[in-house]
Amino acid sequence: MIEKRETAIKSGEKADDDLLSLLIESNLKLFKEHEKLKNGGMTTEEVIEESLEDLNPMIKVIMFGTVVQSVGGCESRMTSNNVELGGITYPKGVILSLPILFVHHDTEIWGQDAHEFNPERFVEGILKATMSGQMEFFPFGWGPRICIGQNFAITEAKLCLSMILQSFSFELSPSYIHAPHTIITLQPQHGTPIILHRF
Numbered sequence: 001m002i003e004k005r006e007t008a009i010k011s012g013e014k015a016d017d018d019l020l021s022l023l024i025e026s027n028l029k030l031f032k033e034h035e036k037l038k039n040g041g042m043t044t045e046e047v048i049e050e051s052l053e054d055l056n057p058m059i060k061v062i063m064f065g066t067v068v069q070s071v072g073g074c075e076s077r078m079t080s081n082n083v084e085l086g087g088i089t090y091p092k093g094v095i096l097s098l099p100i101l102f103v104h105h106d107t108e109i110w111g112q113d114a115h116e117f118n119p120e121r122f123v124e125g126i127l128k129a130t131m132s133g134q135m136e137f138f139p140f141g142w143g144p145r146i147c148i149g150q151n152f153a154i155t156e157a158k159l160c161l162s163m164i165l166q167s168f169s170f171e172l173s174p175s176y177i178h179a180p181h182t183i184i185t186l187q188p189q190h191g192t193p194i195i196l197h198r199f
């Protein structure tokens, strides 16, 4: 199956709209730059082996998420007819997306301390944390295209933090530079150097 699809993609045929073709296409691109390819190419086994071993699992997840969002997202997020939302009429063909970062920092929703890291605002639940009492916190998106990794990501974060906190206390290193930026999710541009103290 892999060989058949690879031949089709290499000969310029439009790839099928499914996961296998997306993976083969991105693998072909990656392996074009791979040294081994210059020495006669790779077997299907090597492609499978390499794609499983060489690719950092997190990069695979991000690539997949990005591909799914850019390929599938545009079709499902585009207005198919004129629609009215919040008093504004959008014509057919407009791509709508949720400005998560802006909504999460809106002082009209969260109050004057919207820009402060204050997890205690959620102490009585998410609805009570907003001025409107409405659901306006959606870090993983919402609706049918909500992040499929939500439960995994939350469990992983809780697990990692609780394992670290069992053995270490930690503080932010003075070398930390506060420069958050967004690549799908909000990230520290220069990393987050921390100093660990073993108990």
Ligand code: HEM
Binding pocket: 061, 064, 065, 068, 069, 072, 073, 100, 139, 140, 141, 142, 144, 145, 146, 147, 148, 149, 150, 152, 153, 185
């Ligand atoms: C803190 C970690 C994460 C955050 C904040 C996050 C956030 C998001 C957001 C905002 C979306 C877009 C939802 C939408 O379009 O409405 C999304 C989609 C997606 N995420 Fe995540 N995500 C995280 C971790 C993960 C993990 C660990 C995985 C996989 C194991 C993952 C897989 C995906 C996939 C496949 C989609 C596309 C879903 C679709 O369009 O149907 N994410 N994520």
